[in-house]
Amino acid sequence: MTDTMIGVIGGSGLYEIDGLEGASWIEVESPWGDPSDSILTGRLDGVPMAFLPRHGRGHVHSPSTVPYCANIDALKRIGVTDVISVSACGSFREDMAPGDFVIVDQFIDRTFAREKSFFGTGLVAHVSLAHPTCERLSAACEASARDAGITVHRGGTYLCMEGPQFSSVAESKLYRDVWNCDVIGMTNMPEAKLAREAELCYASVAMITDYDSWHPEHGAVDINEIIRTLSGNADKGRELVQRLPALLGKDRAPCPHGCDRALEFAIMTAPEKRDVDLVARLDAVAGRVL
Template sequence: MQENVDIAIIGGSGIYDGNLLDRVREVDIDTPFGKPSDSITIGEHGDKTICFLPRHGVGHRISPSELNSRANIFALKKLGVKRIIAVSAVGSLKKELAPLDIVIPDQIYDRTRSRPSTFFEDGIVVHIGFADPFCPEMSETVTNVANSKGYNVRQGGTYVCMEGPQFSTRAESCVYKALGFDIIGMTAIPEAKLAREAEICYSMIATVTDYDVWHDEDVTIETVIANAMKNEEAVKDILMDALEKVSIEQNCMCKDALAGAITTTPDMIPHETKRRLDPLIGKYLKE
């Protein structure tokens, strides 16, 4: 079945709600990097086609360090996705960012260690710009929607992405706070990097579940899950309007991220690599 999806939502399995989409169906997709986290749900929202991918799989069975983010993003590219709204539960590194607040981050600090973070290997080198990892155009739209609904939302802020799956030590948490970071989570990297390589706009709704352990409080999974469930209703409410207001047309830097970034001489790129990555690079290698 040929699909042409406009916007993807990546998030916890609780974020999807049957009331959000009409004419819902599921598709299974193969990619050169393996299978995505789960089957992808596709449906209609107004005049747009939307898909949903549960980042950790249904039932939250995949650890942050085991996520096959390359398969996830490549699968969305194959579906024709132009924009991704990611949803992520985060800890707060600022007193003024309280549990149940919402942050639309504009920067990332990468503290991961063992995650493949590029599509480009096996005979091809690509250097994309990544100074602004989140799409500013889409992030502004999502922020405006959240503000209009009266949520306590912060536009901008730095998301420090740790490896996990363990939470921070107290020393680490205090250092991240001292460095001026705003929120901490485990999933923005490599999702954001791969989305940029795929020329897909990427923005995030980060929902605060706890103060990290700098606050002299132990972070328990019970607290995180309880607040994440409370945040789900707010996220669904924001998404209902954001999906209508986000433009399908990409008028930003994201859509041309690979222009001039492919460093390898085209005739030196192995044929198999070209074939495998055609959805990403094909338009740049046509003679």
């Protein structure tokens, strides 16, 4: 058993967690650069929690400039074991309406301007991403959402686009009708990939704000409508997060799906060939196996 520490990465509209005991904002230094912001730490129902605003307070980072590597490293560095990603998204499904939540279980990564791995030349590793979210953690998010009275859909494929522009109608129809995606957003990749490399359980809670641009009755994405929906979604998101400590508990057994052992057989580079500087940068992310 280890101690549970819940890390929440809050997306658009979600910039804090209410009710944290002993709450304080801390600066965390990372060899991967500065995280998006300071990290709010404290305890909720006796369980340590950390909150990191993905875009920074005041929304200073675009989806492309979020320092994903630094964010995941910083959370791992302070002891986080389980990461809950909360983010806004568009929907490709009539029955997944604005205001609903989707517990994502698959991704299609269409980003191209982001660093996507902690590993590289001098230290090569390949982790499995067949199931990119943690079933145990996702189940807890679903239970928490239902307990809070939120309309939630379990399972869905998230198309991660580069942005910051929204989709064209042609793109939206491609993702919906041909690729069979369920929601679209701009931030869960490479976040989920990096969390897996850092051996962190990761769950994605996608808060629907709009129907993207495919829906004939809703037209183009309207940022004003999105902002209005974000406010209500953020309140729901905080309710979901506040119920998680009671569900996950203080003591944490090894992940039954192996998220916390993802690097067990992943590193390919022979010990004598490893880049010592890269090994040093990976002290938090991969120290267990290095």
